[in-house]
Amino acid sequence: MSQPVTDAVPVEVRHDLAQVPLAPPSRTSGVLEVFRRRYLLRLMVRREIKARYAGTAFGLAWSYINPFTRFLTFYFVFGVLLGRGMGLQNFAIHLFAGMVLVTYFTESVTAGTRSLLSNKGVIGKMAMPRELFPVASMLVSLWHAVPQLIILVIACVLTGWWGDGPLWVPDVVGMGAALLGFLLIMVYGTAAGLMFSCINVIFRDFQRIVQTFINIVPFTVPMMYPYHLIADGDRIPIKYHDLYVANPVAEAVMLIQRGFWYPTCDGPCAVDPVTGATLPNFVDDLYSRGFIMLGIGLVLLAMGQFVFSRLEKTIPERL
Amino acid sequence: MTTSIVVENVSKTFRYQSHPTLKKVLQNRLRGDRSNQTFKALDAVSFEVPQGQSIGLMGLNGSGKSTLLKLVSGVMVPDEGQVLTRGRISGLIATGAGFHNELSGRENIYMNAAMLGMTKDETDSKFDDIASFADVGRFLDTPVGNYSSGMFARLGFSVAVHVDCDIFIADEVLAVGDRPFKRKCLKRMKEIRESGITMFYVSHSAGSVKKMCDRAIVLDKGKVGFDGDVDEAIKYLHYDGDDEEPDGEESSEDERDDALANDI
Numbered sequence: 170m171s172q173p174v175t176d177a178v179p180v181e182v183r184h185d186l187a188q189v190p191l192a193p194p195s196r197t198s199g200v201l202e203v204f205r206r207r208y209l210l211r212l213m214v215r216r217e218i219k220a221r222y223a224g225t226a227f228g229l230a231w232s233y234i235n236p237f238t239r240f241l242t243f244y245f246v247f248g249v250l251l252g253r254g255m256g257l258q259n260f261a262i263h264l265f266a267g268m269v270l271v272t273y274f275t276e277s278v279t280a281g282t283r284s285l286l287s288n289k290g291v292i293g294k295m296a297m298p299r300e301l302f303p304v305a306s307m308l309v310s311l312w313h314a315v316p317q318l319i320i321l322v323i324a325c326v327l328t329g330w331w332g333d334g335p336l337w338v339p340d341v342v343g344m345g346a347a348l349l350g351f352l353l354i355m356v357y358g359t360a361a362g363l364m365f366s367c368i369n370v371i372f373r374d375f376q377r378i379v380q381t382f383i384n385i386v387p388f389t390v391p392m393m394y395p396y397h398l399i400a401d402g403d404r405i406p407i408k409y410h411d412l413y414v415a416n417p418v419a420e421a422v423m424l425i426q427r428g429f430w431y432p433t434c435d436g437p438c439a440v441d442p443v444t445g446a447t448l449p450n451f452v453d454d455l456y457s458r459g460f461i462m463l464g465i466g467l468v469l470l471a472m473g474q475f476v477f478s479r480l481e482k483t484i485p486e487r488l
Numbered sequence: 489m490t491t492s493i494v495v496e497n498v499s500k501t502f503r504y505q506s507h508p509t510l511k512k513v514l515q516n517r518l519r520g521d522r523s524n525q526t527f528k529a530l531d532a533v534s535f536e537v538p539q540g541q542s543i544g545l546m547g548l549n550g551s552g553k554s555t556l557l558k559l560v561s562g563v564m565v566p567d568e569g570q571v572l573t574r575g576r577i578s579g580l581i582a583t584g585a586g587f588h589n590e591l592s593g594r595e596n597i598y599m600n601a602a603m604l605g606m607t608k609d610e611t612d613s614k615f616d617d618i619a620s621f622a623d624v625g626r627f628l629d630t631p632v633g634n635y636s637s638g639m640f641a642r643l644g645f646s647v648a649v650h651v652d653c654d655i656f657i658a659d660e661v662l663a664v665g666d667r668p669f670k671r672k673c674l675k676r677m678k679e680i681r682e683s684g685i686t687m688f689y690v691s692h693s694a695g696s697v698k699k700m701c702d703r704a705i706v707l708d709k710g711k712v713g714f715d716g717d718v719d720e721a722i723k724y725l726h727y728d729g730d731d732e733e734p735d736g737e738e739s740s741e742d743e744r745d746d747a748l749a750n751d752i
């Protein structure tokens with residue numbers, strides 16, 4: 170080993186590596202690595218948020234304008250044009266509460282699927298845990314759910330203020346349910362993002378396939394129509410009801426509706442317009458179903474990580 | 489003496505076409521020609537680098553230099569064999585790779601430093617050095633999309649050379665920037681080298697390798713063609729001027745680089 174002859178700088182303590190074991194430079198500990206590099210994750214999330222509306226005059230206001238117009242559209246089509254209310258009180262809140270989570274889910278899955286491909290410049294050149302990309306896009310989508318949540322809270326308060334119903338007071342069970350709904354979407358969104366992002370690198374048609382199916386998601390959850398339409402077995406054979414409620418997004422939507430829509434109702438939330446009989450608002454065992462789905466979601470997340478670590482080795486050369 | 493990099497019997501295979509269409513795959517299947525779709529970018533490469541040594545990696549275009557760098561830096565994983573390293577790796581393979589055009593130079597410095605493994609405190613304490621080295625002046629708070637290509641490269645370079653690393657990888661350093669900046673770069677690289685950091689230096693310029701490195705490895709079609717003394721490596725590659733130059737420009741380019749290398 171050659172030491173510089175002139176003005177020899179002694180090797181700094183930091184560079185005394187005799188104690189450090191030799192290790193493969195690409196070794197990572199999977200998704201856990203994301204927690205170790207949370208500073209980088211924070212910067213990546215902030216970068217995405219900043220870059221999204223960079224150069225626009227309205228800036229962050231777009232995060233409010235987009236969901237608000239979408240909400241108005243759905244409200245007019247489903248609430249006003251087609252069977253206003255369908256026996257539901259405060260249909261607008263029923264709809265918007267669901268939209269917060271559905272938008273969060275669809276955004277995090279589509280952005281997560283593209284996350285590796287859209288960052289190929291960095292991935293092909295720098296060594297860093299690549300799990301960061303799908304996780305970051307999930308968190309960016311979560312950040313964009315915040316303005317919608319604010320609109321939702323304002324809508325709930327205003328409904329209680331001016332409407333006939335009680336003042337909207339968040340209850341502990343309801344807020345817990347809403348939180349569980351968010352957790353469900355986070356876990357399933359991340360699992361899907363991890364799996365889909367690397368599949369999309371290898372098989373690039375995948376993001377088109379995801380896009381096709383993700384458009385169906387808003388219609389498979391009880392937000393534009395009440396849950397009892399599915400549960401009564403008149404339109405859809407009752408055997409499909411179990412399949413319907415096994416959808417984690419539908420479960421999450423009912424959980425957040427429990428938190429925000431349910432407390433705004435005066436008396437029963439859903440009433441048959443003809444007979445006046447009380448109809449079910451949500452699926453039975455709403456909470457135990459939620460926790461079971463969370464467990465399944467965590468298993469899926471572990472599977473997603475497994476798939477990711479298997480496929481990611483070949484990603485840089487395929488980009 | 490501590491070993492810094494171990495490359496053991498490493499091979500890496502690539503496919504000629506990484507995304508064949510379904511049609512293409514079926515056609516090839518029907519014709520029964522499955523051979524010749526892959527090539528070996530690296531073939532049973534082995535060497536060890538002790539800590540503090542400065543290695544010059546040479547070879548013609550397509551000889552596997554970039555692939556080897558990507559394996560050592562951890563971007564890629566070898567198909568066969570193993571690569572082992574000690575400590576943090578930084579380098580100039582990816583100057584400006586993580587830059588986001590919409591963000592300012594300042595934000596990109598923090599971002600890029602974090603990608604290279606620096607913490608916030610570390611970046612804070614080195615920020616002034618990085619900014620003054622990049623020398624972009626008032627453009628520091630302008631989105632980097634508006635930078636000139638030279639400024640862009642300087643900013644990326646500046647972050648990379650300020651990472652407190654144990655292995656430094658430099659790929660074609662002299663390809664960026666104007667002459668004063670090149671001189672500054674080489675000076676900085678010399679400092680890095682003298683502080684006991686293991687250096688992996690890739691260049692086509694015989695002069696700068698001679699100045700910067702203690703040892704040279706020449707890759708030849710994915711295999712180690714030569715490993716040892718720098719002067720002999722240059723002879724091995726016929727870069728020493730015995731070969732007739734096909735055109736004058738290349739030699740004058742070489743001379744300029746040599747002159748630069750002599751400057752520092």
